[in-house]
Amino acid sequence: NAGVTQTPKFRILKIGQSMTLQCTQDMNHNYMYWYRQDPGMGLKLIYYSVGAGITDKGEVPNGYNVSRSTTEDFPLRLELAAPSQTSVYFCASSYSSPDYGYTFGSGTRLTVV
C-alpha cells in the first residue's frame, strides 16, 4: 500500500501566487487532516474532514481552502500566498477510531518569497 501520498515535496511560490497541495490515501480512511509545522511550534491543524463532502476548520484555517469530493483525496488550496504561509505541510488520515493513530504523508516544504 502507498499509504498517504503528498505532492509536491518541495515548492517555492511568489507572494500572491496560488497553488494546490495534493493528498491521496489508499487505506479507505474516513478521516483526513492538514497540519502545518513551523520551526519550534509543533504541528497545528489547518482543516480536517470526517468523510467525503464534509470539511471543517481547524486551529489555523485563514488563507487556506479544502475540498473532499472523494474518500481518497483531500487537496489543500492556498490562495494569494503570503510569507507567513512558509511552512512544512503534512496531510494525515485515520480510521474513525483513535485505536490506530494517524498515517502521515511525507510532507511538503513550501517557501513563499
Add this chain to the structure above:
Amino acid sequence: AQTVTQSQPEMSVQEAETVTLSCTYDTSESNYYLFWYKQPPSRQMILVIRQEAYKQQNATENRFSVNFQKAAKSFSLKISDSQLGDTAMYFCAFMKQGGSEKLVFGKGTKLTVNP
C-alpha cells in the same frame, strides 16, 4: 481548548543510556488518548506509543514506555538503551475521544543520541 506542553526543547543522551522526555497537558475531558510521535531528519511522522486515559497501566513498546499520571496530567516518555536511530524530534499529542480524532501537538523535544 486542550493544550500540550513540552518543557524541554532539546535533550541529549549517550548511546545505550536511558532518557525521559516530559509532557504535560491541560484538559477538562475525562476520556482521551495521548500519543508520542517521532520525527527523524527524514521528516516522516512515526507513531511511537499510545495511551488510553481510562487505562491505569502504562503503555510499553519495546524500548519505549510511558509514565502516565492522570491526576497530574503528565505523560512522559522513557527511552531505554538509546540508539543512534532514536535521534529525532519527539512530539507529545492529545486526542479527545469523539472529537473527530483531531490531534493537538506539543512543540516538540529535539533528542540527540551521542555515540
